Amino acid sequence: QKEVEQDPGPLSVPEGAIVSLNCTYSNSAFQYFMWYRQYSRKGPELLMYTYSSGNKEDGRFTAQVDKSSKYISLFIRDSQPSDSATYLCAMSRRTSGSARQLTFGSGTQLTVLP
Amino acid sequence: KAGVTQTPRYLIKTRGQQVTLSCSPISGHRSVSWYQQTPGQGLQFLFEYFSETQRNKGNFPGRFSGRQFSNSRSEMNVSTLELGDSALYLCASSLEIDRANGYTFGSGTRLTVV
Numbered sequence: 001q002k003e004v005e006q007d008p009g010p011l012s013v014p015e016g017a018i019v020s021l022n023c024t025y026s027n028s029a030f031q032y033f034m035w036y037r038q039y040s041r042k043g044p045e046l047l048m049y050t051y052s053s054g055n056k057e058d059g060r061f062t063a064q065v066d067k068s069s070k071y072i073s074l075f076i077r078d079s080q081p082s083d084s085a086t087y088l089c090a091m092s093r094r095t096s097g098s099a100r101q102l103t104f105g106s107g108t109q110l111t112v113l114p
Numbered sequence: 115k116a117g118v119t120q121t122p123r124y125l126i127k128t129r130g131q132q133v134t135l136s137c138s139p140i141s142g143h144r145s146v147s148w149y150q151q152t153p154g155q156g157l158q159f160l161f162e163y164f165s166e167t168q169r170n171k172g173n174f175p176g177r178f179s180g181r182q183f184s185n186s187r188s189e190m191n192v193s194t195l196e197l198g199d200s201a202l203y204l205c206a207s208s209l210e211i212d213r214a215n216g217y218t219f220g221s222g223t224r225l226t227v228v
Contacts, residue, residue, distance in 0.1 A: 043219035099169035
């Protein structure tokens with residue numbers, strides 16, 4: 001079983017819809033939680049990161065973390081065709097000393113139809 | 115502000131050869147991590163360097179190695195290439211390794227082994 005599970009989709013929604021992307025994890029050592037967006041032929045781009053349980057909002061994006069359920073979500077409001085990309089959840093844990101390691105979900109491919 | 119620069123963007127190598135990939139982090143960033151991205155396995159952690167020292171290593175064979183120079187630039191080397199090494203290799207830099215400011219990724223080097 002993978003430490004981080006993410007529904008690969010693909011997910012297709014009409015423009016203006018609310019999108020919900022989710023990840024679950026099994027390792028309680030994860031401390032920081034991130035969402036990345038990756039366009040075709042590009043590297044992942046950091047969208048949001050959070051540390052504590054609860055919600056964090058940035059424009060049309062809201063990241064939600066529930067550590068008790070080991071569950072994180074990313075909500076996209078008023079989705080746009082330019083949001084069409086692969087969304088990756090990522091989690092960071094300390095491995096030794098001050099070293100950290102990111103573990104990624106498999107990514108969800110999102111298409112927003114005009 | 116220049117981002118993370120990876121060279122070359124594309125490479126085609128023959129099985130059995132070796133290859134060296136280069137990564138220039140964002141100015142001031144001392145932590146550099148390498149990841150392998152494939153359709154089947156997603157993003158997998160290779161190793162992380164901080165101030166010329168390898169701080170962390172993923173579960174990859176010894177054919178995969180890396181180093182970091184005093185100017186924080188990093189290289190990774192893959193020897194005795196196998197067909198399964200075909201992937202997008204991503205480099206990420208971070209300001210501090212003990213804080214989740216997030217990692218900034220380059221656009222990657224796409225390696226094809228034939």
